[in-house]
Amino acid sequence: MDFFLARLPLFKRLPEKTLEELPRKVFLRRFGKGQAVFMDGETPRSVYLLKSGLIKAVKYSLREEPVIMEIISPGGLFGMIAVLDHKPYPVTALCIRDCEAYEIPGKVFEGLLKTHPDFSQAVYSEIGEHLRQSQALRSISREPASQRIAFILGLLSKSVGKNLSIRREDLAEMSGTTQETAIRILSDFRKKKWIASGWKKITILNPEKLEKYSFSGKI
Numbered sequence: 001m002d003f004f005l006a007r008l009p010l011f012k013r014l015p016e017k018t019l020e021e022l023p024r025k026v027f028l029r030r031f032g033k034g035q036a037v038f039m040d041g042e043t044p045r046s047v048y049l050l051k052s053g054l055i056k057a058v059k060y061s062l063r064e065e066p067v068i069m070e071i072i073s074p075g076g077l078f079g080m081i082a083v084l085d086h087k088p089y090p091v092t093a094l095c096i097r098d099c100e101a102y103e104i105p106g107k108v109f110e111g112l113l114k115t116h117p118d119f120s121q122a123v124y125s126e127i128g129e130h131l132r133q134s135q136a137l138r139s140i141s142r143e144p145a146s147q148r149i150a151f152i153l154g155l156l157s158k159s160v161g162k163n164l165s166i167r168r169e170d171l172a173e174m175s176g177t178t179q180e181t182a183i184r185i186l187s188d189f190r191k192k193k194w195i196a197s198g199w200k201k202i203t204i205l206n207p208e209k210l211e212k213y214s215f216s217g218k219i
Contacts, residue, residue: 004051005102008075009124013118027103037093037101044082044089047109050074054097054166056174057091057134067141069134069173073159076081083109096170140214145177146185151196151214152163154182154207160206171202 002023005011011019028051031037038050040060050072057070057078069091072078082089083106111121133155140151152174156164172182186202189195194210196203205208214219 003078005049007008008049009120010075010077010119013122014112017110018116022073024103025108029101029103031095033071033095033097035095037095040090040092041088044079044086045106047080047083047106048078048093049104050076051100051102052080053101054096054170054174055099055172055188057093057098057103059091068137068174068176070130070137071133071155073156076131076159078122080123081127081130084113085120087151089115096173097098099169136165141176144217145170145175145181147214147217148175149182149185150189150194151175153189153204154210154214155201157204157210158206162207164202164204165200166202167200 001070005022006019011022014022029037029048031053037045040058044100051057052074055078056068058066059069059199060066068154069079078093079089085207113123136216140148149171152171153164155164157166168182169179171186172179175182178187186195189210190197192206192209194204194206194213196205
């Protein structure tokens, strides 16, 4: 049994026998920083579940700058919508840092959905969260960098916890700004006591203030 999968709320809904068989049906893949797990427009063959690292789902346009549609943190599924509707991947999944991800073949994933209603319900609930996050990221993409960074910090704290193991350059990339700007903004957040930070670590002290600021630009 793969203990990483077994302790995830999503996979806890599967019977023990199914969990024991699952590692023989999925593949653990490793990707380097900047590498694409899959590309926008590719034929979907698999769903992925992030084990370690961070991934951004990016949509490219001929007329606009690339737009970050989603941030995937460890334990998150991605690529499932394309597999379920049998249409090309709608985004490019890029590694912000070195990543490990489980590749779940489409037929295996669809089989789990058909035979385990509780698992299916949890997956569709997660798809809803993906769509809400995507809409929120799009709505905030044209706001000032400080609001984008506040939003990303709040987003990560909800999925990972208040103690974030994250580098300033990662945060800058996720929020679409420069490292220098990210450093300045984080310093301002520290002065406001919204966060505390150290070497490759940010602790969220006041998530409510960050969330309010991310959407209103006001303290």
